[in-house]
Amino acid sequence: MIGIIDYNAGNIASVQKAVEKLGYDAVLVDSPEQINACDSYILPGVGAFNQAMQNLAPLKDALVTNVKSGKYLLGICLGLQLLFDKSYEDGEYEGLHLIEGEVVRFPEDAGLKVPHMGWNKLVLDRDDELARGIDGHVYFVHSYYVKPADSSCIVMHAEYGVDVPAVVRNDNVVGMQFHPEKSSNVGMKLLLNYLEMCL
Amino acid sequence: MITKRIIPCLDVRNGRVVKGTKFQGLNDVDDPVNLAKFYSECGADELVFYDITASAEARDIFVDVVREVANNVYIPFTVGGGINKLDDFNTVLRAGADKVSVNSSAVKNPQLIHDAALKFGSQCVVLSIDAKYNEERESYDVYVNGGRVNTQIDAIEWARKGVELGAGEIVANSIDTDGVKEGFNIDLLNRLCDAVNVPIIASGGAGNMQHFLELFQQTNADAGLAASIFHFGEVQISDLKQYLLDNKINMRV
Secondary structure (H helix, E strand, O other), X not given: OEEEEOOOOOOXXXXXXXXXXXXXXXXXXXXHHHHHOOOEEEEOOOOOHHHHHHHHHHHHHHHHHXXXXXXXXXXXXXXXXXXXXXXXXXXXXEOOOXXXXXXXXXXXXXXXXXXXXXXXXXXXXXXXXXHOOOOOEEEEXXXXXXXXXXXXXXXXXXEEOEEEEEEEEEOOEEEEOOOHHHOHHHHHHHHHHHHHHHO | OEOOXXXXXXXXXXXXXXXXXXXXXXXXXXXHXXXXXXXXXXXXXXXXXXXXXXXXXXXXHHHHHHHHHHHHOOOOEEEEOOOOOHHHHHHHHHHOOOEEEEOHHHHHOOHHHHHHHHHHOHHHEEEEEXXXXXXXXXXXXXXXXXXXXXXXXXXXXXXXXXXXXXXXXEEEEEOOOOOOOOOOOHHHHHHHHHHOOOOEEEEOOOOOHHHHHHHHHHOOOOEEXXXXXXXXXXXXXXXXXXHHXXXXXXXXX
């Protein structure tokens, strides 16, 4: 069973519907017991880093323990950023330390609009089962992006002044900076690739 | 690089789409969910739904529509109309909307933008501005209440203030060009793009495919929004996007 972490992080119904549409069952989970009972996870997220970490606090230990035992986790958008060591969004805050690296704001002087909002093309960095059959655009909306300490975890990126890590993977820990559940057919295929990997 | 966006706008009254007509192979053209699915399949990058009803009962119907759209359409969509307080944001976001647009209510109470951005994030707060040219001042005034009341507020200043308060995107509705079908208001859009650093959605004036090309060639706007030309089938979204791509505009096709 796939558990969608329910920690008051915005539009999680869309994620659940997308997973169900692909023929998988997903439950919303909001307690350590429920988290322990799941086989894999999706961590959605909209809003600010610090608030999200605070909301996640009661579930954090259970989630991290299960993921470190090998269960798959997919972080989406802010959920991806939470996987990292720390973020500089409105201060300096610690993340889940599941992937080494930091979360930084887009440079203001690059002449680019912030947030990075809209459809951007995915560029392949390395072969991975997550990226199989993927060619096209996905929907981004974010003002901060991740800088992994080890760039070999980047499976795909998008270009927006800087190379924005879009799909990252560290063994069983996966992140997508865009919203696959809002990215039409390409997004659904990426979600499906993740779900098939979890089996 | 990021693509320019094409956004059809749907006005919803009592749970039905107003002015949806000519669609081949679409039986129930007034059904917002059907139409949303159709547009999504044609390549629409986003959708905007405006609730043009006022009564509380109709409001509940609209929220049901939002929920149904969210359950069936896998592209982002914005909801506007009748958003007056923080609680209204909460209601439509919980129902599945990705972004919420405010217009008159934000002019009356700018703090609403700030509070909503703080609570739900800037990415979901869209400031919609109805602007009309003021010949005396050679600038644009902000209008409210469906374009009926001139607030005398400068539209560019209001956009700046809105972004400072936390708006993550701006919809610029040009009253001068709206319904005329002679093209978007390039002057207004250039002034806005120079003033703020968030995405700008151009609205009002699209009459043919070339108007979108002019929009993206002559301004730094991120998206073009239109209603009737899509609803009446005058312009097919898939044709429009191919045409723009052929003319070197970055598009998702």
